[in-house]
Amino acid sequence: MALMNYAQAACKALAEAMRADASVVALGEDLGHGGVFGQYRGLQQEFGKARVIDTPISEATIVGAAVGMALTGLHPVVEMRVVDFALCAIDEIVNQAAKNRYMFGGQGRVPLVARLPIGVWSGSAAQHSQSLEAWFAHIPGLVVVAPATPADNHGLLAAAIACGDPVIYMEHKELWGFQGEVPAQAECVLGKARIARSGTDVTLVSWSRMLHTALAAAEQAAQQGVSIEVIDLRTIWPWDRQLVLESAARTGRLLVAHEAVQAAGFGAEIVATVAQELGIPVRRAGAPRIPVGYARTLEDAARVSAETLLLELSALVNGDGRGRSMA
Amino acid sequence: MPGANSSPAARLLYLYRTMARIRAFENAAEEASRGSVAAFGATANTTALVRGPLHLSTGQEAVAAGVCANLLRSDCLTSTHRGHGHTLAKGADASAMMCELFGRADGTNKGKGGSMHIADFAVGMLGANGVVAAGIPIAVGAAHSAKIRGSSAIVACFFGDGAINRGPFLEGLNWARIFDLPILFVCEDNRYSATTATDAMTAGAGAAARARGIGLPAETVDGNDVIAVDDAARELVARIRAGNGPQFMHALTYRIKGHVSVDAAAYRDQGEVEQAIESDPLKLAGSRLAALGVPAERIAEVDAEAQAEIQAALAAAHAARVPDPDEAYADVQDTGAGQWR
Numbered sequence: 001m002a003l004m005n006y007a008q009a010a011c012k013a014l015a016e017a018m019r020a021d022a023s024v025v026a027l028g029e030d031l032g033h034g035g036v037f038g039q040y041r042g043l044q045q046e047f048g049k050a051r052v053i054d055t056p057i058s059e060a061t062i063v064g065a066a067v068g069m070a071l072t073g074l075h076p077v078v079e080m081r082v083v084d085f086a087l088c089a090i091d092e093i094v095n096q097a098a099k100n101r102y103m104f105g106g107q108g109r110v111p112l113v114a115r116l117p118i119g120v121w122s123g124s125a126a127q128h129s130q131s132l133e134a135w136f137a138h139i140p141g142l143v144v145v146a147p148a149t150p151a152d153n154h155g156l157l158a159a160a161i162a163c164g165d166p167v168i169y170m171e172h173k174e175l176w177g178f179q180g181e182v183p184a185q186a187e188c189v190l191g192k193a194r195i196a197r198s199g200t201d202v203t204l205v206s207w208s209r210m211l212h213t214a215l216a217a218a219e220q221a222a223q224q225g226v227s228i229e230v231i232d233l234r235t236i237w238p239w240d241r242q243l244v245l246e247s248a249a250r251t252g253r254l255l256v257a258h259e260a261v262q263a264a265g266f267g268a269e270i271v272a273t274v275a276q277e278l279g280i281p282v283r284r285a286g287a288p289r290i291p292v293g294y295a296r297t298l299e300d301a302a303r304v305s306a307e308t309l310l311l312e313l314s315a316l317v318n319g320d321g322r323g324r325s326m327a
Numbered sequence: 328m329p330g331a332n333s334s335p336a337a338r339l340l341y342l343y344r345t346m347a348r349i350r351a352f353e354n355a356a357e358e359a360s361r362g363s364v365a366a367f368g369a370t371a372n373t374t375a376l377v378r379g380p381l382h383l384s385t386g387q388e389a390v391a392a393g394v395c396a397n398l399l400r401s402d403c404l405t406s407t408h409r410g411h412g413h414t415l416a417k418g419a420d421a422s423a424m425m426c427e428l429f430g431r432a433d434g435t436n437k438g439k440g441g442s443m444h445i446a447d448f449a450v451g452m453l454g455a456n457g458v459v460a461a462g463i464p465i466a467v468g469a470a471h472s473a474k475i476r477g478s479s480a481i482v483a484c485f486f487g488d489g490a491i492n493r494g495p496f497l498e499g500l501n502w503a504r505i506f507d508l509p510i511l512f513v514c515e516d517n518r519y520s521a522t523t524a525t526d527a528m529t530a531g532a533g534a535a536a537r538a539r540g541i542g543l544p545a546e547t548v549d550g551n552d553v554i555a556v557d558d559a560a561r562e563l564v565a566r567i568r569a570g571n572g573p574q575f576m577h578a579l580t581y582r583i584k585g586h587v588s589v590d591a592a593a594y595r596d597q598g599e600v601e602q603a604i605e606s607d608p609l610k611l612a613g614s615r616l617a618a619l620g621v622p623a624e625r626i627a628e629v630d631a632e633a634q635a636e637i638q639a640a641l642a643a644a645h646a647a648r649v650p651d652p653d654e655a656y657a658d659v660q661d662t663g664a665g666q667w668r
């Protein structure tokens with residue numbers, strides 16, 4: 001175990017993968033100077049410019065070239081800076097990386113990891129603050145990962161690089177400095193969620209930074225005598241249905257919380273599945289369907305707070321789950 | 328294949344054979360695709376054996392044949408929606424290709440791609456593409472990969488005249504130049520972007536000028552003259568193999584058929600089409616062969632062999648198995664396999 005932040009944990013995972021396997025390369029803008037969040041610090045010095053590649057501002061070609069690299073024996077890790085810029089490479093992600101194996105009848109594999117950081121990046125407004133994990137979860141062929149802790153950013157990045165499928169790897173734009181213990185050996189399995197806090201009254205599923213809000217809400221609920229089980233989903237696709245269903249069956253109530261816009265968010269998929277399978281009260285909490293505004297007041301209006309989660313939890317515990325009721 | 332040092336007649340006969348095989352393939356595919364898709368005023372015939380949009384390279388065979396004659400099996404190629412010619416010329420098996428067009432489990436892509444996604448990775452053909460210009464970044468990545476891995480392979484990247492108006496063209500050429508990649512860009516200029524004359528949609532002095540603007544050496548060739556394409560490709564490929572970085576070929580040709588097989592292309596001037604048929608690359612190569620003293624019977628023999636090969640491919644496609652519905656679930660992804668039913 002070592003204490004490090006979320007950026008350093010990812011850097012450690014990538015360095016370990018590059019040391020172990022000469023076919024692992026990284027490409028994107030500004031990597032030579034450590035990446036804009038320091039998540040590539042020291043890598044170009046250690047592995048050279050041929051393997052830690054500084055690219056032009058050509059998002060379509062960063063991902064498209066990574067597809068060509070992946071098809072010809074390399075394992076590229078692609079940096080998009082923020083998910084918002086990856087929209088300039090949406091054809092390359094959706095039509096090329098995700099479809100290649102299937103539409104060519106399994107002739108090739110596209111083992112690439114595309115890092116697309118999500119979340120509100122405080123003060124950065126509408127084009128740098130989106131959480132678009134549901135878009136990518138919708139696309140057959142893609143794996144979608146969203147780590148919430150330094151340990152997971154180490155373990156899940158290692159697993160993503162090793163998995164052989166195209167992975168949309170969604171770090172959070174504001175977790176880079178978040179500190180935590182990271183085990184020496186990566187120990188994450190894609191598709192496996194984690195019980196971050198045990199409880200008996202409600203299952204609260206979340207991921208990425210919202211996990212920490214969920215944990216804060218669970219702590220406050222505990223003070224009011226309500227026991228919340230918090231699940232860190234970690235992998236959005238394939239999501240850990242088994243663990244979520246087991247937990248929800250035990251607690252009898254489910255809330256899913258995410259930073260993304262609630263409408264057509266991934267929470268809808270989870271609550272629909274659980275409602276269908278278990279018939280228990282379910283609720284979801286996501287952002288209102290507004291862009292993220294610049295002013296603090298506007299930005300806050302687009303956030304989901306612990307207070308909101310408490311209202312949702314109380315609707316589940318004290319009501320019938322239909323409409324919010326204040327206890 | 329007869330190399331560059333073989334007799335001109337032997338080399339040309341080899342190129343002619345490739346063109347004749349492509350032409351026979353395209354004609355057979357066209358026939359099997361009657362009513363393949365509801366577009367361009369045509370109604371779909373649900374019994375068509377080749378389904379959906381079929382983009383024929385009829386009239387453009389010299390570009391595929393001339394360029395690919397200078398590639399090795401270990402070299403890679405990316406293509407467009409109009410990719411049968413490139414795939415055959417790169418060495419794919421015509422039967423496996425026809426099976427793919429017929430949507431059979433024995434097709435190059437197990438029936439999952441069809442004409443628009445035809446590919447044969449075993450011969451370095453990394454795929455046709457349903458998205459205009461999308462092959463360019465992939466080709467650039469394959470070339471970048473060859474450089475990183477220290478492989479001697481080069482990459483040929485085919486795209487149409489319409490593709491030069493999409494962003495990946497600029498991004499890809501710039502990338503290939505700054506990283507000095509072993510790649511040959513081939514702009515196959517058939518003068519049309521679907522139903523629209525590309526000229527009217529393209530500012531500036533065209534493909535080669537744009538390439539030069541990004542610092543790539545560029546040659547414009549008569550893309551209907553297979554000898555001219557072969558000569559230019561030989562020179563450009565030699566430069567790439569010698570480590571001189573990316574090169575660009577602008578090949579002027581013509582799309583004899585419609586945009587897709589059901590498109591009658593009535594929007595074109597009939598005189599223009601007749602003129603193009605006059606400069607049909609096979610016709611031109613045939614008269615060149617005669618001038619080099621190759622007997623007409625020898626040429627007819629090559630034509631007959633090409634016909635026989637494609638007839639056999641058709642027969643194989645007719646006989647081949649259609650994919651089982653369960654096969655729709657294979658080759659999606661490994662992680663979470665089985666979670667998408």
Ligand SMILES: Cc1ncc(C[n+]2csc(CCOP(=O)(O)OP(=O)(O)O)c2C)c(N)n1
Binds near residue numbers: 525
């Ligand atoms: C990005 C994108 N836009 C539009 C289309 C529809 N489309 C298919 S082929 C084509 C024309 C392409 O022209 P060109 O690049 O010259 O190739 P050609 O068809 O002449 O071989 C168009 C517009 C597409 N496939 N992809």
Ligand SMILES: [Mg+2]
Binds near residue numbers: 488515516519
């Ligand atoms: Mg064209």
